[in-house]
Amino acid sequence: MKVFIIGVSGAVGGLLARELRDRGDEVxxxxxxxEQRADLAARGVDARVGDLASMKAEAMASLFKGMDAVVYTAGSNGGARDVTVAIDGEGVVTALDAASLAGVPRFALVSVLPEAGRGENLSADEEFYFAVKKLVDVTVSMSDLDWLILRPSMLVDDPANGTVALGPAQPHDEIPREDVAATLAELLHETRISRQILELNQGATPIAQAVRAAAPRAFGGGF
Structure with missing residues (x-):
């Protein structure tokens, strides 16, 4: 599989690149x-230099040619509103349009659990961040592409467990970034999972098994 990662220099994006490379995929x-490009090249990742906030869909599409999937892992983490709009909002829409222009069939977005931060004293900028994330999820879900939205719980840098809880709805807790990356790599290789929103939390199910269980089942026979 040939995968293009937007946010490949970030924590989850970098871990995902490693997971995919270990599987033999081209990243x-x-x-x-x-300097980021050179560092990633040393790890077998063909990185391109560009400004996500200002790049047009046509220019981005030229980078996506020949890819099997585009994965969007970039995020502002609820900072200034202009950054949130550029990265969590307009950047996703541009990448979605570019994937369509380039003929890339599969588009995956790392989003956020809707109830993340509920009950806390969120700032106005953080509330704005969650609102933008929700609207972008809606936009992706209306795409004609083979899309996937993964909503992980609070990301932490703890060692991977190798086990998760994955499904249409999960409680908000926390999950190691390594487990998020491993789950995302597994999801990209599970072709039965298409046009689904999945939520991810720490849990007791091995990742490969959790992904298989989330795939739609074919039912035969009759009444």
């Missing part, structure tokens, strides 16, 4: 600086 990505 490309978008970075902002030349």
């Amino acid at each position: 490309s990505g978008l970075v902002r600086r030349e």
